[in-house]
Amino acid sequence: MVEIKWGTVRRGLVLSLILWLILREVAGDIGGIIGFIIATIFVGYKADEGYKNGAIHGALVGMVGGIIGGLIILVLYLIGLGDIAKQLWPVTGVIEAIIAIILYAIVGAIGGTIGSAINK
Template sequence: MVYVRWNTVIIGVVIAIILGFVLGLISASGAFIGFLIATIYVGYMVGGDYVNGAIHGALVGIVAAIILFILALIGFGVGAGLTDIIILAVIGAIGGVIGVLIGGRGRGRF
């Protein structure tokens, strides 16, 4: 069973939204790169095995996409649909695994 470190997930969501916005202004794919960088950070911080990093990274992607969806409903110019939530969850899981690998603590199952 994976213990979710919500503090790290929340920090990752904030970083993902800020980096996604800033890098999205520079490049069309910059938002995805921002999310990837944020989830790599989260995977590095939580450590553990690959599954732990993937779950935390996916949570960052899902929560950030839901926040963007809510902002779109309020009237801000950002938008996220179901496909965006799925894409960001996958990017988050990949980033979380990469973060665990960078931390050198990636032991266990993959």
């Protein structure tokens, strides 16, 4: 059974946001993606205890981050800041948001696996 270390997931979320903001300004959208991958590698490294655990923790960072980001975008649309929301996340439909969150989880799981491999 896998024990989720929520402190590690929270640190990964914060690191992902910080790296996304910084690297997105430096290198555009690809920089944001690289920042997210670096954060999930960190989470996989800190999760310890094997590849499966690293993958689960990385996927959690992707899913929780995607859900929180989606909710922030929804709030921006609701208060009339749709143009800013489209610049941050160019997803406009619920199905697109679900697909994006699934992709974040997959990329996060890959990053978490790489991080746990580095730890071994």
